[in-house]
Amino acid sequence: MPMEPNDLLAVLEDRGHRLTGPRRRVAAAIATKAESFTAEEVCGELPGVGRATVYRxxxxxxxSEVICKLALPGGEPRYTPARATYHHHHAVCLRCGAVEEFRDSTVxxxxxxxGSDLTGQIVAHRIEFYVLCRSxxxxxAVEGKQ
Ligand SMILES: [Zn+2]
Ligand SMILES: [Zn+2]
Ligand SMILES: [Zn+2]
Structure with a gap:
């Protein structure tokens, strides 16, 4: 589900960040993403915007919690539009990058x-599931039949 570039910009502005031209372009590029993406992909789409600006x-x-950062095994982190505002986890397809957000009381x-086995106190956690998505x-399955 793509986002509205104006929503992304509004969040930045609400937080007191200046809406420079390059930041607007980064927000517009990110807003077109229906699925997860890497910072490098955004850099590739915006040759006129400095890498540091894209990353920042x-x-x-x-x-600002409008996009989520996903740690991937042995790879660049991917980013995905945040659909949930509450604490949640992700299932990321390792093949196509599709992301599902979910809340699971078992987790x-x-x-x-x-936490009861640790000497310190857990103050936060990050758990991602790596999956092969349904599609x-x-x-x-289709390839297997050919
Ligand atoms: Zn998320
Ligand atoms: Zn959790
Ligand atoms: Zn997939």
Whole structure:
């Protein structure tokens, strides 16, 4: 689900960030993303915008919780539009980058249980699930028949 560039800009402005031309262009590029993307992809689409600006704007949007940062095994982090405003987790398709946000009380119980084995106190956690999404699995099934 693509975002509105104006929504992204409004969030930055609300937080007191200046809406420079390059930041507007980064927000507009990100707003077209229906699925997850990397900072490098955005840089590639905006040759006229400095890499530092792209990375910094993305970081501001992550800090503002309008996009989510996803850690991937052995790869560049990917970013995805934040659909949920509450605490949530992600299932990321390793093949196509599709992202599903979800809330799972089982995960939270596991985190709580793990906390009792630690000497410190858990103040935050990040858990991502890496999946092969339904349409990628369906693609595999079709290929298998040929
Ligand atoms: Zn998210
Ligand atoms: Zn997939
Ligand atoms: Zn959680």
């Amino acid at each position: 704007t993305i970081r501001l949007l992550v800090d 939270e119980r596991v985190v709580k249980a793990a 990628c699995m369906a693609g595999d």
